[in-house]
Amino acid sequence: MNSLLSLRDLTVLRGACPVVDHITLSVAPGECIGLIGPNGAGKTTLLRGALGLLPAMGESSLAALPARDRARAVAWMPQAREIAWPVTVERLIALGRIPHLPHGARLGPADRAAVEDAIARMGLDAYRTRTATQLSGGEQAQVLIARALAQETPLLIADEPTAGLDPAHQIATMEVFATLAAEGRSVIVSLHDLGLAARHCSRLLMLNRGQLVADGPPAEVLAPARVAEVFGITAFYEDTGDGPVFQPMRVTR
Numbered sequence: 318m319n320s321l322l323s324l325r326d327l328t329v330l331r332g333a334c335p336v337v338d339h340i341t342l343s344v345a346p347g348e349c350i351g352l353i354g355p356n357g358a359g360k361t362t363l364l365r366g367a368l369g370l371l372p373a374m375g376e377s378s379l380a381a382l383p384a385r386d387r388a389r390a391v392a393w394m395p396q397a398r399e400i401a402w403p404v405t406v407e408r409l410i411a412l413g414r415i416p417h418l419p420h421g422a423r424l425g426p427a428d429r430a431a432v433e434d435a436i437a438r439m440g441l442d443a444y445r446t447r448t449a450t451q452l453s454g455g456e457q458a459q460v461l462i463a464r465a466l467a468q469e470t471p472l473l474i475a476d477e478p479t480a481g482l483d484p485a486h487q488i489a490t491m492e493v494f495a496t497l498a499a500e501g502r503s504v505i506v507s508l509h510d511l512g513l514a515a516r517h518c519s520r521l522l523m524l525n526r527g528q529l530v531a532d533g534p535p536a537e538v539l540a541p542a543r544v545a546e547v548f549g550i551t552a553f554y555e556d557t558g559d560g561p562v563f564q565p566m567r568v569t570r
């Protein structure tokens with residue numbers, strides 16, 4: 318099976334301290350992976366190190382790629398949602414096609430189809446002529462997810478993409494990711510909402526103090542003892558007829 322990302326002993330130091338500590342994992346096609354862990358666990362640092370955006374020790378298959386190849390292998394949606402120019406939504410989403418265009422070339426039919434597909438998946442048709450900088454924070458987040466989708470990469474990595482979205486848009490976004498996985502692409506998404514992680518991800522990576530403390534199906538990773546130890550909470554977890562339900566209940570420390 319070909320891997321879309323492979324990390325071997327990836328380590329990122331801040332000063333002398335490893336904030337990502339010897340992480341080894343690999344991502345196969347068709348996975349919707351949730352990256353979870355408390356504040357400061359190292360989630361963003363792991364993602365940025367894997368992408369080659371931060372100096373890291375160890376190996377990352379993506380960081381090793383030349384920039385243009387990397388932009389065709391992975392789309393990255395960072396936590397900071399900065400839209401620099403007052404362009405239309407449609408134009409901003411079309412920027413996701415840049416890695417596929419020869420230098421200076423205009424969008425071709427395949428590029429326009431990818432933009433339309435991204436707009437449809439994110440339900441943004443009514444927004445396409447709006448000025449992106451004038452949208453609400455949640456609307457901007459959806460547009461930036463659409464731009465990443467338009468990049469049509471085998472792997473999409475998104476850092477807290479559901480933060481600031483209302484419940485319907487959170488669910489819809491996670492369903493878009495799960496659909497990409499069902500189509501054979503893969504997604505790594507960092508999440509603080511463990512309910513969304515339990516419900517929509519096929520695999521969870523749990524980080525604590527820079528270390529990968531669990532990697533597997535949500536029901537295994539979210540075992541009560543581990544959730545108590547890592548997050549300091551108790552939680553309700555049940556596999557219902559309508560899928561898994563995870564609800565944090567109490568702080569235990």
Ligand SMILES: Nc1ncnc2c1ncn2[C@@H]1O[C@H](COP(=O)(O)OP(=O)(O)OP(=O)(O)O)[C@@H](O)[C@H]1O
Binds near residue numbers: 357359
């Ligand atoms: N530029 C930096 N200099 C020093 N320490 C840093 C720097 N960036 C991050 N850190 C530290 O590295 C650790 C991991 O940070 P990181 O942002 O990866 O965590 P996170 O799991 O994404 O957290 P959150 O859920 O709060 O966004 C934290 O302790 C943070 O304070």
